[in-house]
Amino acid sequence: MARAATARAIRPAVRDTAHDGFLTHRNSRWLKIALGLMLFAVLVYALTDAEPRANGGSVAGYLLGTIGALLIVWLSSLGLRKRIVTRGPYSLKGWTSAHVWLGLSLIVVGTLHSGFQFGWNIHTLAWALMMVVILSGLYGIIVYARLPAQLSANRQETTQPQMLEAIRALDRQIDTAAQPLAAAETALVRLSLEKTSIGGNLWQRLSGNYAGDGNGRALAAIQAEVDGQRRAGRPDPALTQILFLLERKAAALAQARRHIGLRARLELWLYLHVPATFALLAALTAHVVSVFLYW
Amino acid sequence: MSEVFRIAIIGSGPAGLSAAAHAARLGLSHVLLEKTGHLSDTIYKYQKGKHVMATPSQLVLRAGGGLPFDAGKRETILGNWSEAAAALGVNVRHDAEVRAISGTGAPIAGSVQKIVTRKRDGSSETKELQRHAPPYRLQLADGAEILAETVILAIGTQGNPNLMACPGGDGRQVQYQLDDPQEYTDEHIFVIGGGDAGIENALGLAADAAQANIVSLVNRSAEFSTAKDANVKALLAARDAGRISILTGTTTRSIEPGWITLDTPDGEVRARCDRVIARMGSAPPRAFVEACGIEFTSNDRLAYPRLSPVFESTAPGIFVVGALAGYPLIKHCMNQGHDVVEFINGNRDLKPADEPILEAKFRGLAPAGRPDGLSVADWLEHLRGRVSILNGMSPLQMREFMLDSEVRAYRAGEIVFERNAPGSSLFGVVEGEVRVEVDPTNPAITVPLGAGTIFGEVGLISGRRRGATIRAGSDCILVEIARGAALKLMSAVPAAGREVTRITTTRSLQQIFKSGLTPDDLAAIIETAKVETIRAGQAIINEGEDGDDIFIIRSGSMVVEKSIGGKPVFLSYVPAGSYVGEMTVIDGGKRTATVRAAVKADVIRLEGARFRDLLAAKPDLLARLRADMATRTSLNSFIESKKDGFRGVVDMYTGVANFLVDQGLGEATDVLLIDEKLCVGCDNCEKACADSHDGLSRLDREAGRTYAHLHVPTSCRHCEHPHCMADCPPNAIHRGPTGEVYIDETCIGCGNCQRGCPYGVIRMDKLPPKKPWLLSWLLFGSGPGPGEPDKAWRYKHTPKGVEAPKKAIKCDMCAGQSGGPACVRACPTGAAIRVSPEQFLSVALLDRGAG
Incomplete structure (x- = not known):
């Protein structure tokens, strides 16, 4: 209890406060390494003279193949690294940076390893799957570079649960406001309340085209009715109130749908990238085993 | 008027009930007066099923009459107490609100209580009250009177609700509490008061349309400035949905059965009204207590009644215990209830229950010349006697103070704290001396501080890291006073407060200006130094004005702005521990920039003329100031030059800087920022946070404000003076060794910190059950996967019948994890960064605008 206790000036853990994205992490360190690796692969390919022609079975071919296979296995471990939160220093941003640039360098390493020998076999399947993975990843980089700013601008400081809650709140208000309406008009309002799916199906999410959804139809029909009443004289105030609420709901839906659409585009490519990676790992195994079995 | 009770106990909370139970067991004639219709109103009002804690755990329970108490559900505790009170035959009088207490004996010669009442316009009025000897007459609200020889005041600090002052305000349709909103149907109800309580009541009454209540909320001002943002939003939504009508800028004129008359901005309105629920805050009990002849230690808002070691107040025969005496925890209260009855019953030698805790603090220590050590009372x-700022304390205050403090022995040469170590405690030198290493480059240059003095006050006042390394100069004994206890001390003993301020001013001048200044050099300037409190947004220096005073920022922070092309441009951010205003002292002329407070700040104003004298005497100091000034001037001209070519960039810089200051960065030490140009919304930061902290995330990425794609998520800013720390009954919130503000395991789950945090970063939750291993999720899909498990999974996997308390959960900056904050480590794109405001509110921000 009473012994001396010293308040030490413990240095806070070293942390990355640099404000740069994963592409330029640490002065584009991994871009430089990847360029070096590609240069190395090209030099190996150009300077060795395999007989009868360049192929995966030559010394240079084995070298590039080993590098490529190890890279593929390591690159696929990002999924694991992302989910394991260890206590020591690491930077997932650094991992992503390396993943992106080394992954892109595989285009050169893998293709040169093949010696441009393509055919209908397991070996070319492995190459093709690798290209699918890399190209889907390239698309992912483009999406990651362009969409976050749009996502942020569309959000306008509301969170996704808040957007959904705002729509539910409008639904409750519409429900209350529709009580004095006649049956035919109530049927229209029910379109908005019962036949509106916020997210819609995948196609709607990606295209942003929700034509014909319940709220849109209800809005158009009630708009037409109010316009008609306006021409005839004074519109029914209960109906104009509904119209106002449906318009607000349309705006809220549009925001939520843009949000969901952007989220979908940010994630969708992974549904190709990751399964293709597993297929690639299987094909790669088959490729390696078969090469050694049928030497 | 019949019986004269031996003891009248006012308030049936833990302290009062314990006292009454003990009096009943001892067979003393007593009466327990409770304002409401049930015992222990404060605990009664806890939400249903709340888990009540029993801290501090090392303190033994000495409950009066053997009242049972252990951590458990609110219902169990209240049930046990009711049963025990009935079994002991406690003489309870319900619905007995005491309005006044006065002595009925002869006037006590020379015993006059001065009561100062301060009015809204700033003037004050002093009333004198002649104390009379016991027995005391207690006047109840219903007109009855009770006589008692001694009175135990255990009324807590909740106070009484502010009453409706308008005609008819005492009518039957007016109530000050709403227990169950579902109780009322088909009524016209007016809720008065736009604070959280009023809004929550109004929302509750209007929640179910089937109840068909017509609810109106009346607020005196035009805005709901005291209520939580979420509550105001919900209220406005309810208004838009037509469920509640809101009357702002409105006061009540009169109430009569069935009707209410209001003064609205558009004139008088009379409306149907079956019920008025008045939620206009509550008045602290101080006025009532003072009117009983009980003196407080000071006029400070935090002050407690002046008490003797046996809890006797300045009115002989009136004892004060419990939260009103400054002990907010249930266990303390119950122990005091027991002790005070023992004291009244003549057992004056009883040692308080905290004696073993204090004994442990002094164990193994011996002052010089007393190798056998001292008793606790002698130690106190x-x-x-030794430490000057403690001189004015009473023995009871010393005891309480010591519970939050530590006494330690240091050998000569041992380090007490290092420069840049975090810490906000105050140290007193009891014996020996310590040496301050004033020069970071040369530890040989030291300044000695002898017995009786204090140090560490800069950390206490500014909330910043320690400014110098302190080493024991000889073998010495030091007392370390925790920040809370030090603040209490300064408010309880005004002389101590003044002394600390004087020392802080001198030392912060020495520390800021260095240049070998001695206290003697500074004596003249300190004489004219004034400490001023500046509210957020207020300017201390205005561009273009005359003036040559220098300001030292003691706490809070400032921003410097300059008007360029008619628009204010953000120049720099000035944290506590810096100075501003030196340019006109050195170069003369008018002020060249505006300095305003980013958050509420304390500054020391030094007179320019005196400062010039000092500069004339100290050429070193002048050189130093000139060097600082050159840096500042070059920054100004850099930004001005940018302004010509890159107007947009500078506007953006100013916009972002002002936005961040508005988001509380002015009082932050470390804040999480998200660049939404990079954030893909994967929520890996939240998942990493949950996975590295028992499965609960301490940050909400999506919530929070955004400006120019820079997002400040809902996550702890580790404020310099944390709002959460202000009112923590078990003192469970501390600042850790790397500057993080964290909550330790003694949290009782009261939620004060959550309510106190203006940024909404504290959540109250139970720890979720342990998740299966990650690989078994990856391979077999068992468990909820990375991140915080969802409610359904938690519910399903929580063992049934085990009571788990909700505790306060907040960011601890991943202290103890060598990798630093997990949210930053786990961000795949580099969107999340954690920075200090000085790091970020700098020219680096200009580059961001450009990039």
Whole structure:
């Protein structure tokens, strides 16, 4: 209890406060390494003279193949690294940076390893799957570079649960406001309340085209009715109130749908990238085993 | 008027009930007066099923009459107490609100209580009250009177609700509490008061349309400035949905059965009204207590009644215990209830229950010349006599103070704290001396501080890291006073407060200006130094004005702005511990920039003329100031030059800087920022946070404000003076060794910190059950996967019948994890960064605008 206790000036853990994205992490360190690796692969390919022609079975071919296979296995471990939160220093941003640039360098390493020998076999399947993975990843980089700013601008400081809650709140208000309406008009309002799916199906999410959804139809029909009443004289105030609420709901839906659409585009490519990676790992195994079995 | 009770106990909370139970067991004639219709109103009002904690755990329970108490559900505790009170035959009088207490004996010669009442316009009025000897007459609200020889005041600090002052305000349709909103149907109800309580009541009454209540909320001002943002939003939504009508800028004129008359901005309105629920805050009990002849230690808002070691107040025969005496925890209260009855019953030698805790603090220590050590009481007296700022304390205050403090022995040469170590405690030198290493480059240059003095006050006042390394100069004994206890001390003993301010001013001048200044050099300037409190947004220096005073920022922070092309441009951010205003002192002329407070700040104003004298005497100091000034001037001209070519960039810089200051960065030490140009919304930061902290995330990425794609998520800013720390009954919130503000395991789950945090970063939750291993999720899909498990999974996997308390959960900056904050480590794109405001509110921000 009473012994001396010293308040030490413990240095806070070293942390990355640099404000740069994963592409330029640490002065584009991994871009430089990847360029070096590609240069190395090209030099190996150009300077060795395999007989009868360049192929995966030559010394240079084995070298590039080993590098490529190890890279593929390591690159696929990002999924694991992302989910394991260890206590020591690491930077997932650094991992992503390396993943992106080394992954892109595989285009050169893998293709040169093949010696441009393509055919209908397991070996070319492995190459093709690798290209699918890399190209889907390239698309992912483009999406990651362009969409976050749009996502942020569309959000306008509301969170996704808040957007959904705002729509539910409008639904409750519409429900209350529709009580004095006649049956035919109530049927229209029910379109908005019962036949509106916020997210819609995948196609709607990606295209942003929700034509014909319940709220849109209800809005158009009630708009037409109010316009008609306006021409005839004074519109029914209960109906104009509904119209106002449906318009607000349309705006809220549009925001939520843009949000969901952007989220979908940010994630969708992974549904190709990751399964293709597993297929690639299987094909790669088959490729390696078969090469050694049928030497 | 019949019986004269031996003891009248006012308030049936833990302290009062314990006292009454003990009096009943001892067979003393007593009466327990409770304002409401049930015992222990404060605990009664806890939400249903709340888990009540029993801290501090090392303190033994000495409950009066053997009242049972252990951590458990609110219902169990209240049930046990009711049963025990009935079994002991406690004489309870319900619905007995005491309005006044006065002595009925002869006037006590020379015993006059001065009561100062301060009015809204700033003037004050002093009333004198002649104390009379016991027995005391207690006047109840219903007109009855009770006589008692001694009175135990255990009324807590909740106070009484502010009453409706308008005609008819005492009518039957007016109530000050809403227990169950579902109780009322088909009524016209007016809720008065736009604070959280009023809004929550109004929302509750209007929640179910089937109840068909017509609810109106009346607020005196035009805005709901005291209520939580979420509550105001919900209220406005309810208004838009037509469920509640809101009357702002409105006061009540009169109430009569069935009707209410209001003064609205558009004139008088009379409306149907079956019920008025008045939620206009509550008045602290101080006025009532003072009117009983009980003196407080100071006029400070935090002050407690002046008490003797046996809890007797300045009115002989009136004892004060419990939260009103400054002990907010249930266990303390119950122990005091027991002790005070023992004291009244003549057992004056009883040692308080915290004696073993204090004994442990002094174990193994011996002051010089007393190798056998001292008793606790002698130790307290020794400390009080030795350390100058403790001189004015009473023995009871010393005891309480010591519970939050530590006494330690240091060998010569041992380090007490290092420069840049975090810490906000105050140290007093009891014996020996310490040496301050004033020069970071040369530890040989030291300044000695002898017995009786204090140090560490800069950390206490500014909330920043320690400014110098302190080493024991000889073998010495030091007392370390925790920040809370030090603040209490400064408010309880005004002389101590003044002394600390004077020392802080001198030392912060020495520390800021260095240049070998001695206290003697500074004596003249300190004489004219004034400490001023500046509210957020207020300017201390205005561009273009005359003036040559220098300001030292003691706490809070400032921003410097300059008007360029008619628009204010953000120049720099000035944290506590810096100075501003030196340019006109050195170069003359008018002020060249505006300095305003980013958050509420304390500054020391030094007179320019005196400062110039000092500069004339100290050429070193002048050189130093000139060097600082050159840096500042070059920054100004850099930004001005940018302004010509890159107007947009500078506007953006100013916009972002002002936005961040508005988001509380002015009082932050470390804040999480998200660049939404990079954030893909994967929520890996939240998942990493949950996975590295028992499965609960301490940050909400999506919530929070955004400006120019820079997002400040809902996550702890580790404020310099944390709002959460202000009112923590078990003192469970501390600042850790890397500057993080964290909550330790003694949290009782009261939620004060959550309510106190203006940024909404504290959540109250139970720890979720342990998740299966990650690989078994990856391979077999068992468990909820990375991140915080969802409610359904938690519910399903929580063992049934085990009571788990909700505790306060907040960011601890991943202290103890060598990798630093997990949210930053786990961000795949580099969107999340954690920075200090000085790091970020700098020219680096200009580059961001450009990039």
